[in-house]
Amino acid sequence: MPHNTVSVVDLFSIGIGPSSSHTVGPMRAAMAFVEKLGFLPAKVRVELRGSLAATGIGHGTDRAVLLGLVGYTPTTTSADVSPKPGDPIAAVGTIDGPEGSVEYEMIFDPQPVPEHPNCLIFSAWDAAGNQLAAQEEYFSVGGGFILDRAGMAAHEDETGVATAAHPEVVPYPFDTAAQLVAQCERHGLSIAELMQANEEAIHGAEVMNTHLDAVWDVMQECVAHGLKTEGTLPGGLNVKRRANRLHRLLTAEYQASTARGLDAMEWVNLYALAVNEENAAHGQVVTAPTNGAAGIIPAVMHYCRDFMDDFGTDKAREFLLTAGAIGVIIKTNASISGAEVGCQGEVGSASSMAAAGMCAILGGTPAQVENAAEIALEHNLGLTCDPVGGLVQVPCIERNAIGGVKAINAARLAKLGDGTNIVTLDDVVETMASTGRDMMTKYKETSMGGLAVQLGLPVNITEC
Numbered sequence: 001m002p003h004n005t006v007s008v009v010d011l012f013s014i015g016i017g018p019s020s021s022h023t024v025g026p027m028r029a030a031m032a033f034v035e036k037l038g039f040l041p042a043k044v045r046v047e048l049r050g051s052l053a054a055t056g057i058g059h060g061t062d063r064a065v066l067l068g069l070v071g072y073t074p075t076t077t078s079a080d081v082s083p084k085p086g087d088p089i090a091a092v093g094t095i096d097g098p099e100g101s102v103e104y105e106m107i108f109d110p111q112p113v114p115e116h117p118n119c120l121i122f123s124a125w126d127a128a129g130n131q132l133a134a135q136e137e138y139f140s141v142g143g144g145f146i147l148d149r150a151g152m153a154a155h156e157d158e159t160g161v162a163t164a165a166h167p168e169v170v171p172y173p174f175d176t177a178a179q180l181v182a183q184c185e186r187h188g189l190s191i192a193e194l195m196q197a198n199e200e201a202i203h204g205a206e207v208m209n210t211h212l213d214a215v216w217d218v219m220q221e222c223v224a225h226g227l228k229t230e231g232t233l234p235g236g237l238n239v240k241r242r243a244n245r246l247h248r249l250l251t252a253e254y255q256a257s258t259a260r261g262l263d264a265m266e267w268v269n270l271y272a273l274a275v276n277e278e279n280a281a282h283g284q285v286v287t288a289p290t291n292g293a294a295g296i297i298p299a300v301m302h303y304c305r306d307f308m309d310d311f312g313t314d315k316a317r318e319f320l321l322t323a324g325a326i327g328v329i330i331k332t333n334a335s336i337s338g339a340e341v342g343c344q345g346e347v348g349s350a351s352s353m354a355a356a357g358m359c360a361i362l363g364g365t366p367a368q369v370e371n372a373a374e375i376a377l378e379h380n381l382g383l384t385c386d387p388v389g390g391l392v393q394v395p396c397i398e399r400n401a402i403g404g405v406k407a408i409n410a411a412r413l414a415k416l417g418d419g420t421n422i423v424t425l426d427d428v429v430e431t432m433a434s435t436g437r438d439m440m441t442k443y444k445e446t447s448m449g450g451l452a453v454q455l456g457l458p459v460n461i462t463e464c
Contacts, residue, residue, distance in 0.1 A: 006331050007202050008195060008324030012215045013144050013287045015074030017279035018392035020291040021118055021337050022052060022059035022445075025140030027077070030068030032146065033122040033136050034099070041124035041132055043103040044069055049119040050112030051339035052140065054446040058235060058390025060282060062089045062106055065120070069104070070097025074144070078284070085282035086234035110446070115152055116141060117339040117444065142337030142345070143289045170198040177329050177370050177425040184366040191356070191366050192321040199321070209317065215286050216316040219275070219298035222285050226274025233280045235391040243274035264307050268408065269401040271299035276397040289327045289336045292343070292385075292392050293350035295400035297323060300354040300407050304361050315361055323357035326373045329425070334433035338385035339445040341436025343396075347403040348380030348432065352425075354407035359414050367419025374425040375410035381428065382435055384443035386450030395451060 015024040026048075034040055046065050048056050056062055063083055072081060079085050092105050113119045118140040124132045137149045172187065172194045174180040184194055199208040227247045233239045247270055250263065275295035279285045288297040301319055305311040327336070330349045335341045352373040359372035380403070388394040442449030 006328045008199055008321060008328070009203050009208060009211045010145070011143060011287075011289050011324050011327045011331070012211070012320060013074070014214065014218050014284065015144060015287055015291070016064075016077050016079075017060075017282045017285050017291050017294075019059040019061075020144040020287040020289075020294075021140045021142050021339060022056060022061045023064045023282075024074045024144035024287060024291065025118065025142075025146050026052065026061050026120055027064040027068035027072070027074055028144065029120045029138035029140060029146045030065045030122070031073065032138065032148070033124075034069055036136065037124060037132060040070065040100045040102055042127040043105070043125040045105040045107065045123045047107040047109060047121040049109050049121065050117040051110075051445045052118050052120065053108035053110040054448065055387065055390030056108060057089075058387070058447070059392065060085055063087075065106070066095040066104060067097060069102055070095050071099030072097055075284075079282045086236075112441075113137075115139065115149075117441070118337065140337075142335055142340060143331065144287050144291075170201045172198055175329070175332055177326075177373070177429070180325060180329065181366045181370050190318075190322075190360065191325050191369055192318040192360060195321040195325045196317075212317045212320050213313060215288075215320060216301070216313075218284060218286050219288075219301065222278050222283070223271050223274045223298060223302060225283065226278045227270070229277070229281075233277065233391075233393055234282070235280070235389060235393065237389050237391060237393055239280070239393045239397075241277045243270060243277055246270050246273065264303065265405055265408075267306065268299050268303050268404045271302040272296060272401040272404045273397060275299065276392075276400045280391065280393045280397060288323075289331070289349055289353065290338070290346045292338060292387075292396050293346040293400060293403065295397075296347065296350035296403040296407060297354045297357065299400070299404035300358050303404075303408060304358060308361065311361070319357035319361055322360040322369060323353035326353045326356045326425070330377070330429055330432075333426070333429045335436060337445075341432060342383055342439050342444050343385040343399065344377075344380050344383040344432050345436060346385065347399050348377050348383055350400075351380055351403040351407045351410070352377035354404065355410035355414070358408060358411035362411060362415045364411075364415050365419055368414045368417065370425050371417060371419050371421050372411045372414035374421060374423060374428050375413055376407050377425065377432065378423060378428045379406060379410075381432060382439075384439065384450050385445040386443055386452045387445065387447055388452050390447045390452075 116139045122136045172183045272295035285294045355372040355376035359369045
């Protein structure tokens with residue numbers, strides 16, 4: 001029967017930093033708006049609403065939207081494209097790109113629309129000043145996924161959480177972890193094998209494998225680039241990159257034969273820092289499942305590569321397919337958007353996905369994998385999203401390092417058990433969704449509360 005499912009190929013997308021919901025999603029929305037028009041108009045007005053307005057400049061939302069209008073994509077944009085990350089962008093001006101030039105007007109309105117905290121409203125005019133079409137609204141719902149207003153209404157489930165899905169026929173449909181484990185047990189499949197069959201039904205084997213391999217390649221390239229790059233991150237906080245220095249220290253310790261038992265965890269910290277420093281510098285990363293949490297899955301995969309045997313292409317695919325299954329469940333029943341449910345939806349989701357992937361690599365059963373995902377997500381419940389200065393730097397970069405270590409611990413705890421647990425992953429996902437709904441707006445990617453205020457940023461939204 002037809003079944004709406006989020007695809008792992010879509011969940012792990014290759015794009016630019018620093019945010020999937022505030023950079024990649026808005027760029028895709030701008031691309032979709034121009035594509036719907038069928039040509040580049042003379043003038044475009046873009047209204048950023050809610051969280052996109054509150055932290056949009058720090059996240060590079062204005063830059064992403066403008067570049068998306070004139071033909072750049074998340075996979076073709078680099079930090080060298082003008083306007084460069086951190087460059088001041090006027091509210092009114094002209095932007096040039098591969099598809100031509102367009103006049104623009106950018107409006108920031110922190111008042112959210114009822115449907116979602118991340119909304120973009122586009123209007124367009126021709127050279128004679130005639131409005132070309134009615135306003136178009138797009139919603140950036142997390143992980144780089146976007147929905148127009150019709151799609152938002154069609155895919156909003158009974159929990160009030162927006163999802164983006166493929167209406168495809170898949171051989172093993174599931175919406176919950178309980179359904180996923182039951183399907184695996186009924187058909188004698190691992191979670192990765194089940195997901196492989198579903199992904200092949202949607203995309204075909206060649207597309208799926210090519211994409212998964214590219215994702216792992218980009219993750220490794222991102223870590224490598226982060227390890228060799230020094231300097232200060234853009235944005236004004238003057239955060240210094242640490243991965244390069246830490247890498248030199250760890251390497252020197254190993255060369256001096258002074259490695260200690262916990263050094264493996266220090267390498268996990270290192271890998272996560274390297275990825276998230278690249279993300280903060282607007283470099284190329286894998287949305288996994290968001291950019292703000294992009295370092296956790298690569299860090300754990302690098303741990304598996306460096307400290308476990310036989311971690312090659314097949315194991316990398318198994319890891320990503322297993323992690324993707326957990327991401328699908330979380331996105332379907334809760335959210336991976338920090339603006340919607342706080343950082344529990346970003347770092348919490350990534351940690352849960354990484355724990356599942358590693359547990360599978362350790363030989364865990366589907367029940368043990370579910371348990372690993374549950375443990376990791378449970379211990380991120382209530383985590384707020386309060387980026388200092390609206391930048392994906394403090395506390396986001398270190399938070400990825402902590403999330404990676406949590407994932408490894410959760411995987412090992414679950415593998416030592418028999419897969420039974422009092423609290424299920426479905427329980428935790430439902431709790432995460434309800435906690436996110438209850439969480440005050442100022443703690444959901446607006447920089448109007450929490451650590452952001454402690455360091456001097458004002459609170460501008462009054463909660464009822």
